[in-house]
Amino acid sequence: MSGWTNIDGGATAARGYRAAGVHAGIKKSAPDLALLVSDRDAGVAGVFTRNRVQGATVRLCRERLHRGRARAVVINSGNANACTGPRGDADARRMAALAAELLAVEEESVFVCSTGTIGVPLPMPAVESGIRTAVETLAPAGGADAARAIMTTDTVAKQVAVEIEAGGGTVRIGGMAKGAGMIEPDMATMLAFLTTDAAVAPTALQESLATAVGKSFNRISVDGDQSCNDTVLMLANGASETAALDAQHPDWPLFLDAVEHVARELAHAIVRDGEGATKFVTLTVRGAASTADARQAARAVANSLLVKTAWYGEDPNWGRIIDAVGYSGAELRQDAIDIADDNLAIVRGGCAVPGYDPAPFRAILARDAFTVTVDLHAGTAADTVYTCDCSVDYVKINSEYTT
């Protein structure tokens, strides 16, 4: 039994937040600039890409995270402000400075995120006028607009919110995310913003976010690429006026659970909306000799183009799965491997099950969502990755669109 209740909304479902999403002119016509504001000083936590090539805004966020406090986040889509040199750094700072000035908050409390094309300087006049419009249109119901404005090749806006009873009152946790391509465990061209009106100190907030990201955004894979801009930020502003939460509070596990749920729902929404994706696959490798082995094997399968195209073709081609497990580097004996689709055994001891009939497996793969479980029988470690198929549309999208 879960302790949370789903509620409407996303990043502004929690009290004390306002947001806006506007068309600044970075993209031709779609919304491309979002602003998320906490009406009071909020604790802030962040998790960033491990890519060694990082966008200017990632550097800025990392730097400001040390203070532990935030008032606003400016986000633009259509341009990643990455590989743009010193000018990129100056542009990111300028975005924060302008928002701070207009909102009358400290410059250091404004965070900035960018997603989109790499290597092109931001059209700053457009960005600046977008920030002005966003400040003017900030609203407590602006979460949906903001969720739309951070999209790149996403086809649907991604918002989630829940409510829990914690700290002697009602606490809300919500969020928005964008994803689509370049998605891989360890994050990708994805941005996610979580907000809560709970009162949580930055250190505890960081701990809860890191745990949630480890079980959500770091467990998804669309194409195996990792972008230079991936960022997850979480703000906690205490506007619920409930007791401060931390590891010592009895409601802490409930809070952690709710944060994890919001993060996981957003992460799954990213996979479901993966570029060209037609299938949502929950892939588990168990019986591995170590967690690292389980993770490596799960990633090899999830990132195998041959596996992903077979899923797209609704072809129960377990040979491609066992092949990927074989080259993953995980310790294994091939004649010990079992594989099941939606818990129906397809491979036992490294061979097709006796009297193998592909028909029921074709029916499973025809579903929108299914599970694939690989048991290595080499130990007790397990790992799960959420992934999707690779379709003709994926290639079309990525050969025609410049990220």
Next chain:
Amino acid sequence: MSGWTNIDGGATAARGYRAAGVHAGIKKSAPDLALLVSDRDAGVAGVFTRNRVQGATVRLCRERLHRGRARAVVINSGNANACTGPRGDADARRMAALAAELLAVEEESVFVCSTGTIGVPLPMPAVESGIRTAVETLAPAGGADAARAIMTTDTVAKQVAVEIEAGGGTVRIGGMAKGAGMIEPDMATMLAFLTTDAAVAPTALQESLATAVGKSFNRISVDGDQSCNDTVLMLANGASETAALDAQHPDWPLFLDAVEHVARELAHAIVRDGEGATKFVTLTVRGAASTADARQAARAVANSLLVKTAWYGEDPNWGRIIDAVGYSGAELRQDAIDIADDNLAIVRGGCAVPGYDPAPFRAILARDAFTVTVDLHAGTAADTVYTCDCSVDYVKINSEYTT
């Protein structure tokens, strides 16, 4: 100046070899069984997949390689005889035994290779009748038929042959290969068979083959997958009646060079015929802190779906390249990275070159073949990978075909 001359033919261009390619009935109508025979005892060398899941024939070849001598190789396409349990091992042995009996040679001197669908037992009555027909149709000009019979999703047969003056006479080296999908450095769903009429002892032959494979088949990438059946075998039967060659012979470098040329030409032919490939890309990472770093970075770029689809779209999207380099794990400073397409600088110091104009780069990417060079300026190590784009047809082929 090279010491070799290209000649017609492939696996039977060297003297003392005969081959056949027939339709056994594993596939519906295309040729699916090849036989390559040396008329005298030949030294043999082999290089095999590092996948921990291996086909029955790979196990058999490894076992027989220790003897160092071969008379024949039976190869079937359409079925990989992998993940087929003890029956698969028995079937592989039966194929060798039957060929040995019909050819009146030692059973242990017959090698077997299979490529195609994983996990389905071989239709042995068809295979056996195919072997009989192949033995009956063996011919010195049968190399082309054999090259056709080993194809799976390949669209063209791949043969190469050269002649050199070595050991006091004319020596020929030829070969055939099949590839198409599942191609990655460290080999893949690929088989290659090289033959020479030079007299080379097995140890020296193994050394020359390993070196050549390291510079050819281990330097290509189509989709990042590695199959469980990849095998390269080389036979040297001495039918040229020239002096035995080894590392002490003055003509040894010339021989090595020719073997490497044959292997490289076959490897490049595999990439050119990569599933759905429309571009041949020579990708070099230089200025790396170590050879491992250069290799890792080159692989990350070559295997990035986003990079490959951008190439397909003829989009000079250097952002995806620098992004892949960034997550490769190679040591780097992002503001030191240079990138060039066909030697024209597109990125300098981690940013687009001043006054960047995509037009000339679009023209380069519109070519059938081009080079991409990444300089990390972090050291002196370099690595080159030969790869291709990822097209809509790749996905179509792999979602409709069961490997």
